[in-house]
Amino acid sequence: MVDNGLVQPLFEGSVDVIGDIHGEIDALRALLRHLGYDNDGVHPEGRRLIFLGDLTDRGPNSPAVVRLIGRLLDDGLAQGVMGNHDLNLLLGEKKHGNAWFFGRREALDASGRLVPQALADDETRTLTLRLFRRLPLVLERDDLRIVHACWHGPSIEAVRQGPEENAVELFRRHQTRINDELERLSRGEVGVEEFLVSVGMSSDEAAALFVCRGTDAGAGVLRDAMLDKVGRGLVHQNANPVKRLLSGPERRVAVPFWSAGKHRHEERVPWWDRYGDKAWSVFGHYSRVDLPGEEERPFDQARPYAGLGNGRALCIDYSVTRRWQERFAGGPYRTALAALRWPERWLYFDSGRPVPLPGERGV
Ligand SMILES: [Mn+2]
Known part of the structure; x- marks a missing residue:
């Protein structure tokens, strides 16, 4: 390595x-x-x-x-x-x-x-x-x-294995990769399962992050939730290892709230609750x-x-x-x-x- x-x-x-x-x-x-x-x-x-x-x-x-x-x-x-x-x-x-x-x-x-x-x-x-x-x-x-x-162990492993010599190149490679995968998902070239494998996420985790709590997260719902504007942002936030380590996981909220000058459709996940x-x-x-x-x-x-x-x-x-x-x-x-x-x-x-x-x- x-x-x-x-x-x-x-x-x-x-x-x-x-x-x-x-x-x-x-x-x-x-x-x-x-x-x-x-x-x-x-x-x-x-x-x-x-x-x-x-x-x-x-x-x-x-x-x-x-x-x-x-x-x-x-x-x-x-x-x-x-x-x-x-x-x-x-x-x-x-x-x-x-x-x-x-x-x-x-x-x-x-x-x-x-x-x-x-x-x-x-x-x-x-x-x-x-x-x-x-x-x-x-x-x-x-x-x-x-x-x-x-x-976040998986993100740290991804960083360790990156051939890039700096964080900016690593960040940009993942950004491009996630955009490409989102395009393939939107054009129907890959299904939800294959997409989630490509971004290193389980379907349970994806449902918890991308779909509002209390909503039934069937595959169609999950697919739509990753392809709207908020969803695309959340895929980048959670699946780009550099973003995940430097600003933490985020999930969709049912009711947008006002913070630091704009309406937020996503909130920070208290990841430490699962830190064992x-x-x-x-x-x-x-x-x-x-x-x-x-x-x-x-x-x-x-x-x-x-x-x-x-x-x-x-x-x-x-x-x-x-x-x-x-x-x-x-x-x-x-x-x-x-x-x-x-x-x-x-x-x-x-x-x-x-x-x-x-x-x-x-x-
Ligand atoms: Mn900070």
Whole structure:
């Protein structure tokens, strides 16, 4: 097998895993200080840093985050995985929150207020893309697994086996392949069963993702559900291994809802409910903190620091991606940038408050 570098071994020894940063450089610096790292990212006990991806966008200073993390990687003091925001910039896609990269200021909500942000120049763009190209999709060792959004064995195997040397080529190959298969399905050249084999999905899984719950999912219903606009998007979301790892599985909802500026016909699947492995999986991506007026997130707000599912799937994204909103409102901050101290199993926050994981050592 060719080693494409997209699944890499995680550092041995003691590490601190840091969630999605989204350009919040002050929160990152404060968190590193609380964790005991000096300004060069050196820890007196030789601990090292792991970043969960989504390093930039929305926050005030993405260029500073890129420079700091690039230096830590150069010095062998940190590793990181790619997030969906990082991939979008590698793909050259303009998305909500990443106008800074293209040198433009941006209003992130309906108020029309421009978010104060450092904008990229050519040098920053080069540094940013160079940093993102270095990031694998997965880091792993026996006791600990690191991915941006979703640990999914079959997708990780597909990534491992890809002959591509980078995530963008791998992503595009699967995108083209899935489009071709969807065309063949729509022209009747393949049946539903054959199509599902080609995209690596069981019919039970496909029915659960593509057909609204409570609807009888016969083959004809399933076929139609994969061929309308929402369905095609969901096939890409769930069957492209790069998308699945970086933004997680999604399913169709019966009633569309309004979120982040558009009507959504799909919702995120809490994949951790079925996570049964012994190794811990640590990820970010899913904001755990609700701001006032937001739709409810799929987390038990009464147990904000608990592992999910069997307790060994741990999301450490405490919504610092929404801090720009809190800044407009004048604070205080309910969102946080968090780190998981491993193997000690304590959470640290940019506010300086450490919390032991419930039900684990130290409680
Ligand atoms: Mn994300």
